[in-house]
Amino acid sequence: MDLKGSITAPLILFVMFCTHTCFAKITIGISSENGESLKYSRKQFYGELKSAYSCVINQLDSNYDVITVPQARLIKMLQNNEVDIAMPLLLLPHRDLFATRSETIYQVGYELISHSTNPDLSIENLRRQANLNGIVYKRGTGARTLMLKYLGIDKNESISHEHQVSTWQQAVDFVAKNRAGITALPAVIAKDIEPHHFNGITRIKMPDHQLGLYMSSRFAKSAEAAAINDASKTCKEVR
Known part of the structure; x- marks a missing residue:
């Protein structure tokens, strides 16, 4: 193999790898039906629940996009791996069947x-x-x-x-x-x-009931998911 070929082959492999990792953005879905308790606007979280949730998300090393959708649609997107993280959600047994829960972030009445x-x-x-x-x-x-x-x-x-x-x-x-x-x-x-x-x-x-976030089955296998779960332990505000 000539010099050009020996350089090109690793470069192609690197580009293929980066297509799935280096440039991938994490998609975070927020329920639009939380009243004023948690909202996202202009790259900032707002509301009574913002402190712990923003603390958790700030631990991400990857870039992320935040979308706001009705909760029923958010749950469906979570099941279909169309969002990586969904929040704020009650931690309920039937949701554990299709997604991975975080640690408890808040106790809510x-x-x-x-x-x-x-x-x-x-x-x-x-x-x-x-x-x-x-x-x-x-x-x-x-x-x-x-x-x-x-x-x-x-x-x-x-x-x-x-x-x-x-x-x-x-x-x-x-x-x-x-x-x-x-x-x-x-x-x-x-x-x-x-x-x-x-x-x-x-x-x-x-x-009171446990409130946290859920990670899609695909995202839950990533290193970022482990970081999110660690952050949920340190950022939690159990009141």
Whole structure:
């Protein structure tokens, strides 16, 4: 092989390698349905959850792009390896089936919302109310899972009727107008909903839940994924 050939062959291999590593950008997906708790604009994170999440993402050595999409679409993109990292997301068992969770980054509070005409707030009565009047929850979120777990209802158990809505506020309004018996939403989201939407309903504090991020099955095999998980341990803000 001549000198030119001996130089060209390694160069081609290097370019092929870099096509997949050196110039690859990580894609981070953020749910557009977090109220003011976490947003991304002009290359900065904003909101109540920004501190720990920006701390984690700042550990990345690679370049990254951030996209903001509805949560149901974000979950689908995560399953299809169309995003490398998805956040902020509750760490739930059914999501572990198709993606890799981080360590817990935040502990977040949830509220169970019930119509205030019923003064009995026992779990038994709330469960009866859910079975009689149905439940409502924001699609693409973990609200249904957490609500049923709190009420002691098996996730596969049939409920009289269930409604899926597009926004957290719509879920609250369904209960306020007695179109459903029960809903649940994150406390950080409840703070962003105008107070009059809570007229005529009762807000019950639920146990805190783990909030973190998920990595796609493809990205989870990378060295960057290990760095993200290490960062989630040091940047976490469990309150």
